[in-house]
Amino acid sequence: MLSVKSSLGGFTSPYVYAIPADTVIFYNGTYSAAVDGWDIYTDAANKFIVGTATQAEIATTAAASGSSTATATSLSTAGSHYGPDILVAGGYGASPTSSRRSSGEHTHSITANGTASTELKPVGTTITMLRTATEQRFFPANTIHINGTNLVSGTQKLAATSNRYIAGGSAVADTAATSHTMTLTAALYSSGSHSHSLSPYNEYTSTQTSSLQSNGTSYPPSSHTHVVTATATINALKGKLLKLWIAASRQLPKSATVVMYCGNLSLLPPYWKVCNGANGTIDMQGYFLGYATSSATAHGTVTSETNTYTTTGPTAASDNYAHAHYSGGSSYYTQMYVNHSSGTFSHTHAVAGGSVTSDAVPANIKLAFIQLVI
Numbered sequence: 001m002l003s004v005k006s007s008l009g010g011f012t013s014p015y016v017y018a019i020p021a022d023t024v025i026f027y028n029g030t031y032s033a034a035v036d037g038w039d040i041y042t043d044a045a046n047k048f049i050v051g052t053a054t055q056a057e058i059a060t061t062a063a064a065s066g067s068s069t070a071t072a073t074s075l076s077t078a079g080s081h082y083g084p085d086i087l088v089a090g091g092y093g094a095s096p097t098s099s100r101r102s103s104g105e106h107t108h109s110i111t112a113n114g115t116a117s118t119e120l121k122p123v124g125t126t127i128t129m130l131r132t133a134t135e136q137r138f139f140p141a142n143t144i145h146i147n148g149t150n151l152v153s154g155t156q157k158l159a160a161t162s163n164r165y166i167a168g169g170s171a172v173a174d175t176a177a178t179s180h181t182m183t184l185t186a187a188l189y190s191s192g193s194h195s196h197s198l199s200p201y202n203e204y205t206s207t208q209t210s211s212l213q214s215n216g217t218s219y220p221p222s223s224h225t226h227v228v229t230a231t232a233t234i235n236a237l238k239g240k241l242l243k244l245w246i247a248a249s250r251q252l253p254k255s256a257t258v259v260m261y262c263g264n265l266s267l268l269p270p271y272w273k274v275c276n277g278a279n280g281t282i283d284m285q286g287y288f289l290g291y292a293t294s295s296a297t298a299h300g301t302v303t304s305e306t307n308t309y310t311t312t313g314p315t316a317a318s319d320n321y322a323h324a325h326y327s328g329g330s331s332y333y334t335q336m337y338v339n340h341s342s343g344t345f346s347h348t349h350a351v352a353g354g355s356v357t358s359d360a361v362p363a364n365i366k367l368a369f370i371q372l373v374i
Helices: none
Strands: 003-007 011-014 022-029 038-042 048-051 068-071 074-078 106-111 122-134 143-146 164-169 174-177 182-185 188-190 226-236 239-241 244-246 258-261 273-276 288-291 302-305 305-311 325-330 335-338 355-358 366-371
Touching: 048 164, 068 182
Parallel strands: 048 366, 122 164, 239 288
Antiparallel strands: 003 011, 022 122, 022 143, 022 258, 038 122, 048 288, 068 355, 074 106, 106 188, 122 174, 143 244, 164 288, 182 226, 226 305, 239 302, 258 366, 273 366, 325 335
């Protein structure tokens, strides 16, 4: 460690590595006022932290972008109605109960994708973020330090149930993942042709005449819709899990400490190196910042973006189907017309297949990560 010579001759205490202006740190507490020259960094409020080494990107913010789109490939076979009723032109007909049939089976394909309108967020922790406008010598008490080893007195901050990603704020709070629901409409259907073999009564003989038996021409169910929903959640972002340590007292900068930076990279002291994978630093370019559930998790563990989804429904048809067909036959005495009954019937389908695609990214701010290399 370097020393500096005083004006009185001899040497003073070891040189203190300066914490540059525009450094941003995490603070384990609720913001109420500036702390030792560190004030709230409002630009990061409610935004997840992404690393960059590109000057033009530093301190830029982005709203939630992309979307999750769900599609179900089809809805399984369902639907039925019962009949028949028999009408005989110029004569008399009856409807034997033995001719009761179930028909109208049909399937749907999703013809409209559902796109969520709400922001998709991962499991995260909001942490108070403080920025200094002037050069500092100390980190304040209750700073949450980023470092691969415990160089400060404190405890590694761990999530309760899963890896967490960090968003800025004015207080410390864990948040559950935000899921959102997409509504899909199954507006059209595909239906196979079907028919019924009927033996209508003959008015004059009062007996079923097999010669009058005929198959009807099918008319498909009326158009109707179903609603299918899909729920998507981000489980992980493209990120890196770094070690976080809480210091109970003021601390001088220590070797390998990592902080965030929102200023001009050209103004950094030479012992602060940008975290781009060079000079022994972790490469944080393009990675969301997170921390792990286990103290055994390696510093700098990479996580890949993953989404989970469930597809449910559909609800009962919003326009229940109706269906009818006619069968023509003849007898010695009269023309027979068989009117198969129609009706509306509420029914549901099981979802067969489905997928969710996502390019959703939560609201974020890009900051340079810098590491003290001495």
